[in-house]
Amino acid sequence: MMPLRKFSIHQPSTVAEASQMLAQYGEKGRLYAGGTELLLAMKHDLLRYEHLVDVKTIPDLNRIELKNGALMIGGSATHRAIERSAIVKQSLPVLAEMETKVANIRVRACGTLGGNLCFAEPHSDPATLLTALGAKAHVQGKAGVRAIAMDKLITGAYETSLAGDELLVGVEIPVLAKNQRAAYLKFQLKERPTLGLALFLELDGDNIKKASAVVGSVSVSPTQSEQANRLLTGTRAQVEKQIGDAAEALANAADPVDDTEGGADYKRHLIGVFLRRAFVKALA
Amino acid sequence: MNLQFTLNGKPWSVDCEPADTLAEVLRNQLNLNGTKVSCEVQVCGACTVLVDNLPVSACTYLAYEARGKNLLTVEGLEKADGTLHPIQQAFIDDFAFQCGYCTPGMIMAAKSLLDENPNPSREEIIHHMDGNICRCTGYVPIVAAIQRAAGMIAKEKKQ
């Protein structure tokens, strides 16, 4: 068995204490949640830390609640807890459904939403859906608390806008209003998704007033295109005519890359197929 | 670091390092070699054990996480009189293994499914077992064994 290099584990009991530990250990320390990304990278010696700060010892950081029309999901809520939460299933079924398809049962049992978003591995399902839903990340560090729009949280492959001493405390996700629809679809051949496509629509009678299509996993971070979103508004018949152009605009913005999950051309093709399917699903 | 947990129904106290994985402690310290290790990256499921009834990958799950918890490995499945657990018996009856390397993980994953959902559909079995890889059987007999085990457990409960 590949052993891990030695480290010590610290058990903060508040977010402030965890943030202080991160500041103190600097480059030698890192937050540790489910470890499903961090420990793999450490086993392969891609990352080395002498101090792991266990976020799970902070009480209530895994809470899931509905507050003022928004779901508040704590940073250390696991995929499994979100997938099975009665509150999530009832108030935002698209999120529960997406979570049932993240990774495998073991990763879902340990892996957290905070770990998924903050590792910023390019093949993230939650990052893609949460961007389309207009979610906000609540973070806390030395400088205090702040909220970051989801599309500003992930700044590149394995990069976020969090400061070294900041923790993702939770994610705030507005639940859908009566005239809003959302769908998430993914395509996957191996362990990680080849493509994830999220579509959010706001209706005014038969008209689509507002649209937000986000594609993830095909390149470094979830992408949307203003042009594509514009082409996805209008009457249903209009949008059906324009959807090919919208897919092309989205593919151009995402600029898919070749990787182990698929070639760039193939991913461009998938964007067209899955945007159409998501549109049908959202309006079903 | 001293850890205390319940393992296969018995209390244990173990001294280990924070960086030790549960698979290392089980196999190297406690000589419980039923839990296999293959990919070591959370992908194959050979190392599946249950912690408070949840399936985890012992290959990359720190032993530290087991503190105060209830662990079950494949060694803990047979009854006191040595009779096999229905899932183990069903795997034999359906020829659900060849080399057997994936089998302890498959059986533990199946256990976590049947504990939660005693009568799963074929689709539910496939969805749940999706993260356990078998290079020999082609999966068909594994799904059949889990269906058979569900029936055996239901029958046992009636008696």
Ligand SMILES: Cc1cc2nc3c(=O)[nH]c(=O)nc-3n(C[C@H](O)[C@H](O)[C@H](O)COP(=O)(O)OP(=O)(O)OC[C@H]3O[C@@H](n4cnc5c(N)ncnc54)[C@H](O)[C@@H]3O)c2cc1C
């Ligand atoms: C085999 C496999 C398949 C997978 N498939 C998918 C998939 O299909 N779709 C998908 O979306 N994901 C997939 N994943 C990724 C999975 O979702 C993540 O591994 C998991 O959610 C990470 O959470 P964690 O708690 O284990 O994070 P950890 O590994 O503990 O931490 C990851 C990183 O996040 C940081 N971090 C953790 N918590 C916080 C916090 N609260 N605030 C700030 N930083 C924090 C850590 O410092 C670390 O840098 C897969 C992973 C594996 C191993």
Ligand code: FES
């Ligand atoms: S050895 Fe643990 S998942 Fe493969």
Ligand code: FES
């Ligand atoms: S029986 Fe050989 S890997 Fe499954």
